[in-house]
Amino acid sequence: MLPPTPNDPGAIRITAVETVVVNAEMRNWILVKVRTDQDGLVGWGEASLNWKTRAVVGAVEDLATMIVGRDPRDIEQVLRVMTKHSYYRLGIVGVTAISGIEHALWDILGKSLGQPVWRLLGGQVRDRVRVYTHLGLGDMRSVYDTVDEGQLRERAAKVVEQGYDALKVVLIPYGGHLSTPADRRHVDRMMSVLRSTVGPDVDIMIDFHARPASPAAALQYIEILGGYDPMFCEEPVAPGDTEALRAVAARTSVPLAAGERLVGLREFLPVLSSKALAVAQPDLNHTGGLLEGKRIAAVADAELVGVAPHNPNGPIAGAAALHFAVSTPNFVIQEEMSGAVDWYDEVVSAPMKRVGSHWEIPTAPGLGVEVDEAAAARHPYEPEVPHSSSAVLGDGTVVDW
Known part of the structure; x- marks a missing residue:
């Protein structure tokens, strides 16, 4: 009705x-x-x-x-x-x-x-929005398939050459309740190559994807990573397990981030009140939108937690994240994927204008996006690549991707 x-x-x-x-x-x-x-x-x-x-x-x-x-x-x-x-x-x-x-x-x-939109969300609280990208400058294959030192060195150097002063990597091996010496040596070698390639002043974030099956396994890796001065370690344990996250936070000084798989303020409340997080990562595509994102940010601010929204999505999601960042005081840094495909700007004309490692403030009404539906029709739906199918241990155990 x-x-x-x-x-x-x-x-x-x-x-x-x-x-x-x-x-x-x-x-x-x-x-x-x-x-x-x-x-x-x-x-x-x-x-x-x-x-x-x-x-x-x-x-x-x-x-x-x-x-x-x-x-x-x-x-x-x-x-x-x-x-x-x-x-x-x-x-x-x-x-x-x-x-x-x-x-x-x-x-x-x-x-x-x-x-x-940022004007309607409370107005401007900063003059520019800091952003970061991944290995491959948004190419998802590089994000998840960079497995050797040569690839890592080459792809990290390209990120810095493009003007970014922060990047994220996914290099924690698939695992169980304890890590292995070989896996720990691998992470140490990869981080050594990465830090020596980008230098001491580029921020590095490590996304665990909740691959460790216990706080103990997560801490074994975090002890290694701490020596390379990471900006934060992301999702070191299963999403929503507040006690596990608190157990990790209690034993490390490395900042922790999480929240991309939490839905709405209701699921964020116990995590934020636990004081285990340095950075909350709501995904504005998945957590209820901009209003719910602002509510999460307000509670995070009250708990002395910063906000760095998760966003491996498309250009309109990026535009929404931009307006959120302009108007949110405890915003820290924004994930962006502008290099995901060569034709990224053909389907959607979006307001994200990057200068170095920052987006400029948009001025167009609304989100400032225009969609070319004819261009969109040239890239119709296809089933997505099931990356998670590789998350299997040598003995056949299925683990977190």
Whole structure:
């Protein structure tokens, strides 16, 4: 049932919610388009979720029936309809769909007012936004498949040559409850090569991907990594296991980061209150959108925790992250993947303008994105590469990717 139409000559109505799927080789971008009854006024968001493309697209279609006819500028109310009227608590698929729709609502609101979204989220709190990339400058194969010292040296040098002063690597081996001497020697060698290549002043982040199956195994690696002055170690234990994270934090001075797989403020609360994190990493594509991200950031700030949003996704997710960073006081650094494919800028014209290791402040209304749907059609949906299939030990044990 559509909501009652108020006597408001300035009302705007949602008329349709659509998705455009773009295959970016290693993953699909799920772009969300919200149409309105105002000529030319549409909003764009992103709801990309690796290996769940068709599920998210279906969730967007289901949620659309709840919000057609509503005013897209009533963002809080539209979000409540999608969450409260879904009845069952939404998991990662449903909340990712909501996040993409929510981005588009902010885009519409900004365009309707002629203001960039960051202005509506509280205004500007910094003059530029620090960013980091991965080995391969966003190429997902390099991120996960850099396994020898020569590759590491070459790819790290290219990152620094492009002007970045921070990068992240994924080099913790797949493992169980204890690490092996060989694996520890491998991590030591790789970090030695990496630090000698980039120099002492480039920040290095190490993503564990929760591969250690225990705090003890995580600490065995962190003891080695501490000698190379990392910016932080990310997701050293399973997401949501607050006690395990606290056990690691109690025995190291290396800053810890986590949160990309947590959904909403509710799941962040126990982790933030534990004082185990230095940096929280909500994914604005997966945790409920910009409003929920701001709530998480506010609680993190109260707990003396910084925020560095997770974002290995597409260009509209990057635009949302940019506006969040401009307006969030305890923001630390932003992950970005602008080199994920050679044609990254062809489908979406986005406001992220990098100078060195920073994005500039955008000024265009809304999120500042434009989508070329004809270009998008040249890269239709394809099943994503199942990287996680390699997360198997020599004896056949399946472990965390």
